[in-house]
Amino acid sequence: MDKIIHCCWFGGPKSKLAQKCRASWEKFAPDWQICEFELPSTLPKFVEAAAADRNWAQVSDWARMRALYDEGGLYFDYDVEMVRPFAPPAGEWVASERTILGSAWMNPGSGIALEKGSPIARYMLEAYERLEYDRKREMMVWINDRLAEAMATSGNAIRVLAPTIMASVDIRGKVQLSADTLTVHHYALSWGGPKRKILQWLSRHGFRWLVDLAVKAKRRIS
Numbered sequence: 260m261d262k263i264i265h266c267c268w269f270g271g272p273k274s275k276l277a278q279k280c281r282a283s284w285e286k287f288a289p290d291w292q293i294c295e296f297e298l299p300s301t302l303p304k305f306v307e308a309a310a311a312d313r314n315w316a317q318v319s320d321w322a323r324m325r326a327l328y329d330e331g332g333l334y335f336d337y338d339v340e341m342v343r344p345f346a347p348p349a350g351e352w353v354a355s356e357r358t359i360l361g362s363a364w365m366n367p368g369s370g371i372a373l374e375k376g377s378p379i380a381r382y383m384l385e386a387y388e389r390l391e392y393d394r395k396r397e398m399m400v401w402i403n404d405r406l407a408e409a410m411a412t413s414g415n416a417i418r419v420l421a422p423t424i425m426a427s428v429d430i431r432g433k434v435q436l437s438a439d440t441l442t443v444h445h446y447a448l449s450w451g452g453p454k455r456k457i458l459q460w461l462s463r464h465g466f467r468w469l470v471d472l473a474v475k476a477k478r479r480i481s
Contacts, residue, residue, distance in 0.1 A: 260351075261332050263294055263332030265333065266296065266337055267323070267326070277337040277338065279340065294330070296322045296326045298310070312394060316398065319336070321384075321387045323368075328376060328377060328380035332373075333371060334367065335370055336444070338445040341441065342441070342442060342443055348424075350372070351372055351374060351417040352370075352372050352418040352419070353370070353406065354367070354369035354425035355421065355422050355426065357422045365419055366444070369426040370444075378412075383406070383409060423437045424440060425444065426443070
């Protein structure tokens with residue numbers, strides 16, 4: 260797999276956290292190429308609607324799969340900070356994070372590595388083509404369900420990393436580094452509106468369990 264770190268940023272100047280995280284990639288992965296994704300002129304209807312609504316999180320969900328399908332490599336959200344020299348696991352994998360919903364769930368924003376032309380990425384892109392835009396949709400639930408389907412359909416059960424490797428933040432919002440930790444996902448939620456800003460404040464001030472409870476309640480309702 261080529262040493263490419265894909266990322267994307269839409270909707271204005273980069274935050275200080277984003278700049279800090281990119282600097283950490285340059286420091287700890289100096290032999291990796293960093294590629295910032297640019298939206299093509301032709302987009303699926305879902306992405307067009309999300310971009311028109313300035314819902315950059317859902318645009319990014321699609322963009323990561325487009326970049327990986329086209330070129331391969333790995334993807335990080337811009338709030339993922341490397342904390343030591345970068346030596347990722349071999350092969351295809353997806354990061355997971357701790358959650359009150361269970362032991363862990365997959366979060367490709369924390370990190371995902373796929374080969375060029377990956378059937379996983381192709382399945383996800385096809386699912387986005389069929390998806391109607393809904394700002395209120397809980398995308399992490401949708402993404403986890405689709406990724407599980409993609410693995411089952413393709414027979415390509417990629418490795419799901421332990422939360423400590425790429426997202427060592429517990430449900431109280433505390434960073435807990437371990438010997439195998441490579442990155443920390445800060446969950447900046449910089450793309451959100453007022454409700455997301457409240458969740459961001461809660462997460463940063465040690466109340467991430469409340470954020471996860473809100474997600475759990477949303478899943479039960481939907």
